[in-house]
Amino acid sequence: MTPVTVAAILGWCILLSFFALSAGLFLLGVDRKFAAHMQARIGPPIRQPFIDVAKLLQKENVVPANAIPWLFSLAPIIALASSIVVLFYLPVGSIFPVLGTYGDLVLVMYLLTVPALAMVAGGFASGSPYATVGAQREMVTMIAYEFPLAIVVVGVAWRLGAAGLAAPFTLGTMAANPIWTLVGPLGLIGALLLLLVLAFVTPAELSRIPFDTQEAETELAGGLLVEYSGRNLAMFYLAQGVKTLVLSAVIVAIFFPWNLSAFIAMSPWIALPADLLFFLVKAILVMFFAVTLVRVGMARFRINQVVSIYWIYLSVIGIAGLLLLMADASIPVLAGVGI
Amino acid sequence: MKLNSAFNRSLWVYHFNSGSCNGCEIEIVATITPRYDPERFGIKLVGSPRHADVMLVTGPVVHKMKDRLLRVYSQMPDPKLVMCIGACGISGGVFYDSYNLDGPVDEVIPVDVYVPGCPPRPEAIVHGVVTALAKLERLQGVKA
Numbered sequence: 001m002t003p004v005t006v007a008a009i010l011g012w013c014i015l016l017s018f019f020a021l022s023a024g025l026f027l028l029g030v031d032r033k034f035a036a037h038m039q040a041r042i043g044p045p046i047r048q049p050f051i052d053v054a055k056l057l058q059k060e061n062v063v064p065a066n067a068i069p070w071l072f073s074l075a076p077i078i079a080l081a082s083s084i085v086v087l088f089y090l091p092v093g094s095i096f097p098v099l100g101t102y103g104d105l106v107l108v109m110y111l112l113t114v115p116a117l118a119m120v121a122g123g124f125a126s127g128s129p130y131a132t133v134g135a136q137r138e139m140v141t142m143i144a145y146e147f148p149l150a151i152v153v154v155g156v157a158w159r160l161g162a163a164g165l166a167a168p169f170t171l172g173t174m175a176a177n178p179i180w181t182l183v184g185p186l187g188l189i190g191a192l193l194l195l196l197v198l199a200f201v202t203p204a205e206l207s208r209i210p211f212d213t214q215e216a217e218t219e220l221a222g223g224l225l226v227e228y229s230g231r232n233l234a235m236f237y238l239a240q241g242v243k244t245l246v247l248s249a250v251i252v253a254i255f256f257p258w259n260l261s262a263f264i265a266m267s268p269w270i271a272l273p274a275d276l277l278f279f280l281v282k283a284i285l286v287m288f289f290a291v292t293l294v295r296v297g298m299a300r301f302r303i304n305q306v307v308s309i310y311w312i313y314l315s316v317i318g319i320a321g322l323l324l325l326m327a328d329a330s331i332p333v334l335a336g337v338g339i
Numbered sequence: 340m341k342l343n344s345a346f347n348r349s350l351w352v353y354h355f356n357s358g359s360c361n362g363c364e365i366e367i368v369a370t371i372t373p374r375y376d377p378e379r380f381g382i383k384l385v386g387s388p389r390h391a392d393v394m395l396v397t398g399p400v401v402h403k404m405k406d407r408l409l410r411v412y413s414q415m416p417d418p419k420l421v422m423c424i425g426a427c428g429i430s431g432g433v434f435y436d437s438y439n440l441d442g443p444v445d446e447v448i449p450v451d452v453y454v455p456g457c458p459p460r461p462e463a464i465v466h467g468v469v470t471a472l473a474k475l476e477r478l479q480g481v482k483a
Binding site: 032036039040041042043044045048051052054055058059060061062130222225226227228229230233 | 417418
């Protein structure tokens with residue numbers, strides 16, 4: 001790699017980080033506005049999360065006496081940084097992922113656990129019983145949702161591989177070949193089931209209702225974040241926004257990778273912002289159905305219910321989807337038609 | 340303390356019961372219903388004093404709660420406001436001569452806004468918040 005390409009990649013990364021922070025906060029604002037309208041309220045202005053962060057940054061930053069100071073202050077930085085890094089591997093609009101040649105969807109899956117692990121470390125380092133209970137619940141939730149998430153990733157990639165595409169796990173391949181265009185009727189149902197599973201994993205990743213047992217305002221008084229204030233809390237708030245954007249981008253990248261510029265002929269300078277706007281619209285729609293609608297319509301599950309929902313119900317649905325995708329690929333071969 | 344206008348458009352509220360009869364609590368919950376919707380001004384209830392900008396104190400301060408009130412108050416990060424909701428917190432109310440009292444709230448921690456009533460109506464609590472915002476703006480005007 002020449003120094004020029006390194007500088008170009010770094011420049012893109014910085015630009016993309018600013019985009020991730022502002023778009024993430026924007027998504028949180030849209031989420032609160034939608035939720036308010038569904039409850040017959042006017043709701044906060046869409047820029048409310050920006051105001052909240054500006055306020056948190058001017059508050060005092062308290063480190064509790066019985067916390068482990070370096071880990072307590074390091075956790076929010078790791079959470080924010082790692083959630084931004086995930087976006088470097090995901091396609092945003094028609095922008096090819098900056099580090100897309102260095103990692104694929106499996107890496108994204110691993111990176112998605114890092115912010116949660118940072119929150120667990122921060123919770124244990126807080127030295128508060130509420131935060132400790134919250135950290136334990138967060139770990140249980142992580143163990144619960146990883147399996148259905150892995151089924152979705154493997155299922156989609158396997159179907160792409162069965163269709164004869166090279167490197168099915170890379171996001172470039174997924175973006176170029178939407179799963180819906182490859183499958184027959186059986187696979188269509190399978191892919192829909194996998195989409196449903198991924199949509200149900202999203203609230204747990206973001207620790208939103210109905211899977212927010214680890215932050216449970218009413219029982220744990222904020223759970224993991226109970227001792228955080230000021231700048232550290234602002235960083236967790238930003239990480240929450242970026243994670244919302246990243247999870248929407250993952251669903252968009254796997255299941256809805258279409259771009260506006262592929263349908264309508266545009267000059268490159270219009271195509272880039274148009275695709276970016278179209279990506280934001282898709283992200284808002286995904287977030288509305290996977291997060292906002294669910295959190296307004298449902299109450300919180302108990303932690304033992306969370307585990308059985310992911311390990312039993314959603315895993316069965318996911319495996320059914322996987323089997324349907326496999327049947328979709330193999331039945332034409334067995335019957336001697338197609339291919 | 341330097342404050343800018345982001346502070347008074349994003350007040351996070353923590354509620355502390357220092358010995359109230361639960362009348363004021365019911366009215367506070369009524370205040371955050373969709374009918375009044377304080378979230379449109381950025382106001383939201385939080386569960387931890389570490390996240391809070393405003394503490395709502397209801398009820399007179401009983402012996403057992405004095406230490407707790409002082410500890411929770413010192414756990415809130417600066418800058419912070421205290422709103423005293425209801426007649427009991429202002430004067431002791433019907434419990435004014437009780438053997439069990441350490442006095443009204445402002446003998447224990449500094450109070451910024453008083454909301455009288457037994458219990459105060461939600462409109463009164465909203466007016467109390469507006470008074471708190473006016474006080475913040477006055478402070479910012481002095482500092483700026």
